Amino acid sequence: MTMHVEIADLTERQQAVLDAALAAMVEEGDGLTMTSVSRRASCSKETLYKWFGDRDGLLTATVRWQASKVPVPTIDRDRLDEKTLSATLEQFARDWLGVIASDTSVALNRLAVSNAGSGKSDLGSIVLKNGRNAMALRLKPVLEAARDAKVLAHFDEADTLFGSFFGLVIRDVQIRLLLGDAIKLSGPVIAADAARATGQFMALYGANNQTKREG
């Protein structure tokens, strides 16, 4: 286990270096090299190795650093009527789509996917933990509270609802971006998508709709 610096206590210089690594990741993808990072960051390779141990350590630290920069939406669980739940979910979807569509997120996920294939030091689980799982962790209590407040219809597994919400929001956008499809999501488009997804989710799982739900 190469763990030289905790992301909690990074000096400003170290953060700058990781930002340079992030930029390298976005522009050079998987093929970023220790030399290119050091050149970008105007630092020596010796420093990279002292701080991060090896290439894997640098990549891991970079992924963690980016994850720590993504704001995690906070939600108040009180006053849960249908209106506020919808608004919350919509905001959630908007933020999330914005992250997913960003260059850094795409580069990061590409790297993690590559790495998950090669088996080394899984970046995959890190990205999963700080991406999807972090979202699920925030969202599931809200869904359960909404169920208890009779705003959502009864359900047993919050995972199922989360999965459906995920699907309605992300659709085929992420995989297309990862595969290099040139789609650009402007702010208005994201807002519209978030609104549609939220409306559909409420239609499927809202307390007042008894349409087809769980299998």
Add this chain to the structure above:
Amino acid sequence: MTMHVEIADLTERQQAVLDAALAAMVEEGDGLTMTSVSRRASCSKETLYKWFGDRDGLLTATVRWQASKVPVPTIDRDRLDEKTLSATLEQFARDWLGVIASDTSVALNRLAVSNAGSGKSDLGSIVLKNGRNAMALRLKPVLEAARDAKVLAHFDEADTLFGSFFGLVIRDVQIRLLLGDAIKLSGPVIAADAARATGQFMALYGANNQTKREG
């Protein structure tokens, strides 16, 4: 452009070599090497280069070969009532989930994603064309026919519906698999997911439901 063999006319030996490459891809991921493929296929590297030009050509041919093996569901556009449309969509979803969850598909998509990052000879667009886009091509006429037969509510853009169907079926399954999450989808689970997704899609877009649809 390195194009040595068309996938249409591959000798059996060549197919066997590509199957070996496929196996190597599944087990070694991005880091598969010309040597490992030749060893697996019991062929010489010289042959690999003669047939496929270079490493990129081999990978491209492998991706095309796998794509050509995936059965494309065929659909009859006649007799479109709600029942048959549901059955068609459900079958579609089932097949699709089965493909997405397979080891080869995961390995293939990982490779394509890595490659899309590095910019080389896009495998990404090939996978996109033979995956998502092939599905969209088959599905959109059906959706439009269903609309004209008043089985689905009115819509302008079939893309929107396709995206929603995609999301409801795939949800977070593909990205989790790509990132290395250890989920196993048994046949019954896939069937249940396909049924749920289809039910939800019909609930959202069926002609007899006027719930929230397009933005």
Add this chain to the structure above:
DNA sequence: GCCGAACCGTAACGTTCGTTACGGTAGGAT
């Protein structure tokens, strides 16, 4: 039997890149 084409197995070459080593500089402490 003989020839050439196709192919196998392996050795060899060159490049890239991770990793390490080294000389030099700035700044703070003693």
Add this chain to the structure above:
DNA sequence: ATCCTACCGTAACGAACGTTACGGTTCGGC
């Protein structure tokens, strides 16, 4: 002033791997 620490820039090392070259074998055609 001296020393020590942290850092920069660059050169050097070694392994992995794509690519090429070569000798040996099989096999169909004459």
